[in-house]
Amino acid sequence: MENKKEIVLSGIRPTGSLHLGNYFGALANYVKMQDDYDCYFFVADLHSLTTHPDTSTLKEHVKNVIATMLAAGIDPQKATLYNQSHLYTTSELYLYLNMLAYKGELEKTVTFKEKVRQHPDNVNAGLLTYPVLQAADILIHLAKYVPVGKDQEQHLEMTRNFANRFNHRYGEVFPEPVAFNFNHNLVKIPSLDGEGKMSKSVNENATIYLTDEDEVIRKKVMKAKTDSGPTAPDSAMPDYIENLYALMRLVSTSDTVSHFEKAYKNCTVRYGDLKKQLAEDMVAFVAPIRRRIYEIMEDEPYINKIMTEGAEKANEHANKTMVLVRNAMGLNYF
Numbered sequence: 001m002e003n004k005k006e007i008v009l010s011g012i013r014p015t016g017s018l019h020l021g022n023y024f025g026a027l028a029n030y031v032k033m034q035d036d037y038d039c040y041f042f043v044a045d046l047h048s049l050t051t052h053p054d055t056s057t058l059k060e061h062v063k064n065v066i067a068t069m070l071a072a073g074i075d076p077q078k079a080t081l082y083n084q085s086h087l088y089t090t091s092e093l094y095l096y097l098n099m100l101a102y103k104g105e106l107e108k109t110v111t112f113k114e115k116v117r118q119h120p121d122n123v124n125a126g127l128l129t130y131p132v133l134q135a136a137d138i139l140i141h142l143a144k145y146v147p148v149g150k151d152q153e154q155h156l157e158m159t160r161n162f163a164n165r166f167n168h169r170y171g172e173v174f175p176e177p178v179a180f181n182f183n184h185n186l187v188k189i190p191s192l193d194g195e196g197k198m199s200k201s202v203n204e205n206a207t208i209y210l211t212d213e214d215e216v217i218r219k220k221v222m223k224a225k226t227d228s229g230p231t232a233p234d235s236a237m238p239d240y241i242e243n244l245y246a247l248m249r250l251v252s253t254s255d256t257v258s259h260f261e262k263a264y265k266n267c268t269v270r271y272g273d274l275k276k277q278l279a280e281d282m283v284a285f286v287a288p289i290r291r292r293i294y295e296i297m298e299d300e301p302y303i304n305k306i307m308t309e310g311a312e313k314a315n316e317h318a319n320k321t322m323v324l325v326r327n328a329m330g331l332n333y334f
């Protein structure tokens with residue numbers, strides 16, 4: 001019987017160790033979706049070239065992301081796990097979609113403007129057309145759902161625009177993909193310094209990586225910004241305190257969370273205690289994942305096998321879409 005499960009796709013760039021933002025914004029959802037959907041999860045090595053042109057550490061980082069996906073609980077028997085550049089047809093679809101993407105809309109993309117600020121000496125066309133490559137990744141598998149964090153919402157809207165433009169011009173090929181987070185709001189995992197989100201490369205000291213050692217986690221959490229505490233009952237929380245509670249809700253028990261919430265409300269909270277508890281709960285959460293990542297990283301033949309088999313399955317699926325695309329566009333010469 002033909003597989004009628006809805007198609008899910010998502011990717012992570014191999015630009016460094018993955019962190020709690022990647023875990024709760026992406027990986028945790030991947031694991032929850034793999035039983036009920038036809039899932040394609042990939043390492044976005046081509047995307048990483050837009051900001052990391054030096055490829056000397058690329059293979060190591062790709063391996064790390066594959067190992068992290070496996071350590072987080074993705075089962076390669078259920079989901080197709082592959083590396084982006086192993087699908088040459090993505091680059092072909094990227095080229096076609098580039099003809100349907102306008103310079104003005106690309107320049108207005110929030111992530112593009114952010115990257116221009118971060119890398120002013122390398123504002124390349126790949127960076128500008130990043131959302132087009134992302135659209136190609138999604139559309140090549142005719143994906144319907146894309147489990148991503150809040151930071152990706154605008155890119156998905158652009159994917160829908162490109163898909164619609166293609167369908168109007170050449171005939172209906174692509175579905176309209178939507179962001180997916182199990183009916184919850186899309187999550188944004190804040191950094192520990194109260195500024196922005198956890199990120200692979202921007203604020204290392206305020207980001208908890210899934211490969212961080214216990215002591216490193218403790219140090220980072222203890223350094224998080226606090227103040228002398230609320231002076232009136234039921235005061236509003238400043239952002240940096242709210243962030244600590246948000247992180248606590250992810251890794252601590254509900255009893256712990258409500259204990260510290262009450263303490264905040266009645267002005268008895270001691271941030272030193274709160275951070276100590278948060279640090280221990282984070283250590284307990286991250287340590288087993290870290291151990292598993294390193295265990296898998298040691299087994300290179302296993303990682304290579306996962307990537308080879310994943311590439312085969314992903315190519316088979318993508319090739320079918322590309323026949324539809326070329327036919328629709330009239331690029332079927334023979």
Ligand code: AMP
Binds near residue numbers: 188
């Ligand atoms: P990236 O690390 O930018 O390749 O992102 C990989 C995935 O992790 C994407 O689905 C992002 O939306 C998600 N992600 C990255 N950072 C965060 C964060 N701080 N909070 C929530 N999701 C995030």
